[in-house]
Amino acid sequence: MGNNMPFQFSKNTNCLFLLALTNFFLLFSCSGSNNTEDGTVTAPSNLMVSATVAGATAQNPNGDGSGTVNFNISATNASSYKILLGNGETKELTNGSFTYTYTTAGTNTYVIYVSAYNSGQFVSSTVSVTVFVGSVLVWSDEFNANGAPDSSKWGYDLGAGGWGNNESQYYTKRPENIIVQDGLLKIKTLKESFSGSNYTSARILTKDKFSFKYGRVEIRAKLALGAGTWSALWMLGSNLSTAGWPACGEIDMMEHVGNDLNKIHGTLHSTGRSGNSPDSGNLLISNAATEFHVYSIDWSAKSIKFYVDSQLFYTFVNSASFPFNQKFFLIINCAMGGNFGGAIDPNFVASTFEVDYIRVYN
Known part of the structure; x- marks a missing residue:
């Protein structure tokens, strides 16, 4: 069932979670790199993440009930991306533009964790999205x-x-x-x-x-x-x-x-x-x-x-x-x-x- 309460961490929980999240992304870091002339890897930067809910209007800010969300992710010097979609599923992509459909009925808020990689170097960010899925x-x-x-x-x-x-x-x-x-x-x-x-x-x-x-x-x-x-x-x-x-x-x-x-x-x-x-x-x-x-x-x-x-x-x-x-x-x-x-x-x-x-x- 849906939960409309905002996603919250206590201070201690937040620190522990960020440490665990860092270890997770390091463990799954992807190959491929943009190197400088001396062979060192250039870390990604300027990570931008947007999530647009399909059919969102002023009257229906959480979408048209389809559950579809259009994601656009970009970062300088990034060769790949890892996205935790907030519902237990994960995407690994080389192109940061993709569409995903949530299926849990009701209005639910998902915290999306994104990391952009260049070999072992990465930069991370989060975005929250609230999605309405009609029961079909x-x-x-x-x-x-x-x-x-x-x-x-x-x-x-x-x-x-x-x-x-x-x-x-x-x-x-x-x-x-x-x-x-x-x-x-x-x-x-x-x-x-x-x-x-x-x-x-x-x-x-x-x-x-x-x-x-x-x-x-x-x-x-x-x-x-x-x-x-x-x-x-x-x-x-x-x-x-x-x-x-x-x-x-x-x-x-x-x-x-x-x-x-x-x-x-x-x-x-x-x-x-x-x-x-x-x-x-x-x-x-x-x-x-x-x-x-x-x-x-x-x-x-x-x-x-x-x-x-x-x-x-x-x-x-x-x-x-x-x-x-x-x-x-x-x-x-x-x-x-x-x-x-x-x-x-x-x-x-x-x-x-x-x-x-x-x-x-x-």
């Missing part, structure tokens, strides 16, 4: 067409075991287990003998069809009921096939197990912080399996915030050291038992996990 729907499924889930948006994971979670269900794509009906996606978990498993269910995902980096995700759902059920709305990094898990990162927007009725979990997994992850929060709500609730996250380079019905219940502080700064794809499923789902009620027969819609905003 970039992808959704309203589940309004009866039948199988939209194949242009969803694929299936098929098979047993839960891929390391010791789950008891076999995932299928049969209409008995998954169907769009009456404006709802319905994942039906059944007790039945199927291909060596004692239960069936379904798991769909947008891998290779839709992925995104940062934004707001909203899902309105009514969760499965019964001891052993494990309803989940989650995401994996799009580099799963090359990086593997948990290096690709996992964002569990909502998990609920029937053995702990009405407790909603929001969790993140990454290298060294997976499995019984310390990066987790939870919220006790009412009627998770009998009424619809809106589960959502706000995801940026700075944080990932988890909500139920607009109530914030967990904030994760994001940074470049975590894998949550790349594209992710969406997954919806209901498992049975396993490492998190726990013991299954021997009298369990069937339960349905229903999703009204899923919407992704910039």
Whole structure:
């Protein structure tokens, strides 16, 4: 969410930050130089930085909502530039004129740090820019067409075991287990003998069809009921096939197990912080399996915030050291038992996990 308060440092913090910033720029100083006749490097000078927000007017001083900012950077004797864009992203350029689009919705102020280099010599400066980004729907499924889930948006994971979670269900794509009906996606978990498993269910995902980096995700759902059920709305990094898990990162927007009725979990997994992850929060709500609730996250380079019905219940502080700064794809499923789902009620027969819609905003 946006923060309109001005960027401030205490005196001591400012000194420490400037020292760290100097070390950062020295570490990443670029090759290439403008030398004097005796071979010494000429330090850059006269660093000028301007940032113009697209569509800024007297009525809308922070722009037209596109988030686009035009930067112009110049310095005498500079061969390259490094720009920290204030949102966790960095640019390295030889040409100081470029356009960048911020995507975090709302009105946010960014402090831009710029350094101009000539070999090991550099000069630095800062500029602040306040940008308004309108919230735009970039992808959704309203589940309004009866039948199988939209194949242009969803694929299936098929098979047993839960891929390391010791789950008891076999995932299928049969209409008995998954169907769009009456404006709802319905994942039906059944007790039945199927291909060596004692239960069936379904798991769909947008891998290779839709992925995104940062934004707001909203899902309105009514969760499965019964001891052993494990309803989940989650995401994996799009580099799963090359990086593997948990290096690709996992964002569990909502998990609920029937053995702990009405407790909603929001969790993140990454290298060294997976499995019984310390990066987790939870919220006790009412009627998770009998009424619809809106589960959502706000995801940026700075944080990932988890909500139920607009109530914030967990904030994760994001940074470049975590894998949550790349594209992710969406997954919806209901498992049975396993490492998190726990013991299954021997009298369990069937339960349905229903999703009204899923919407992704910039």
